[in-house]
Amino acid sequence: MDLYSFPPIAAVLDGAYTLLMAxxxxxxxxxxxxxxxxAIVLVTVIVRAVLIPTAVSMAKGEQVRARLAPKLQALRQRHRDNPERLQRELAKLYADEGTSPLAGCLPMLVQAPVVGVIYALFILPSVNGHANALLTETLGGVPLGSSLAGEAVHGTLGWPDALVFGGVILLIALIAEVTRRVLRPPVPPAATAAAAAGQAGKPGTPATSGPAGALAAPGVARALGFLPYATAVVAVFVPLAAGLYLVVTVAWTLVQRMVLRRRFPLPEPPAAPQPAAGAAP
Structure with a gap:
């Protein structure tokens, strides 16, 4: 059975489609x-504006997790041979702080159905039994229902279409680069020094000791820094309408995270210990 033809889902999609076309x-x-x-840009902005409270909740959850990271790391080290005791201690820590390990996850679940509806409108040839006219509309002469990969495979990709697709993908990549530079997780100096000395990962040497926890390990941080580029890769394969949605979404997310990072700043990682006077370099 086609999930999108299930009556409640079809009705929601039809309502969203009617709003978009209006x-x-x-x-x-x-x-x-x-x-x-x-209209796609406007609807995306409206949806993201409605979801601002969930973004605030995620920012608060990120701040709490960063603040608790040193304590979590210490508990894992102390009770690494006793999983049951570790779970009890972790639960107690979260309870004492008035939070939970799922803090920040629920807002993402709230966004999921909204994103799913928007994306479905960009890929379905029909909505609730009628043709999806959205996919026949154009931007710069390129149908919103076409994709760069699809046109390339079918041999219909010309320079005008390539310029439009390329502009959308390049814009996403540029925003991803700004995101990578501006919002990279803090790397504790101690972790950086340990990695440079080849000591990271040795028995008894924690990967990190700073507020970002394990995610602040230099190698992991670098790998995570390139995740925003995955959106640009996705834009190659999805319809142009979805590409527009992605452009607005990544731009909105960047600005929103910059604002919320100032409102809910992450704790600074501890400074690297200074060598004793007269110690060998």
Whole structure:
């Protein structure tokens, strides 16, 4: 059975589709053939604005996890041979702090159905039994329902289409690079020094000791820093309409995280110990 044809889901998709096309109709006298693309941008902004409270909750959860990371690391080291005791101590720590290890996860679950509805409107040829006119609309002459990979496979990719697709993908990649530089997790100096000396990962040497926990290990941090580029890769294969959604989403996410990081800053990692006077370099 097609999940999208299930009556409740089909009704939700139809309502979202009607709203999107109505917005496109309102914008058409102002911007003409790009009205559907503008409607996608507008709907994405509206959805992300509605979800601001969940973003605030995620930022608070990130701050709490960063603050508790040293204590969590210490507990794991102390009770590494006693898993049951470790679980009890972790549960007690979270209870004492008035939080839980799932803090920050629930907001992501709230966003999931919204993102799913928007994405479905970009890929389905029909919605609730009628043709999806959204996919026949264009941006720069490129149908919103087409993809860079699809046109390349079918041999229909021309320079005008390639420029539009390339512009969208390049913009996502540029935002990803800014995100990687601005929002990289803090790396404790001690962890950096240990990694440089080849000591990270040795028995008895914790990978990190700073507020970012295990995720702040230099190698892991570098790997995570390139995850934003995955969105640019996804944009190669999804319809152009979804690419527009991704552009607005990654841009909104970057600005929103920068603002919330200032409002809920992460603790600074502890400074690296200074060598004793007269010690050999």
């Amino acid at each position: 917005l496109a109709g309102l914008l058409d006298p102002l911007i003409g053939v790009t009205s559907a693309a503008a």
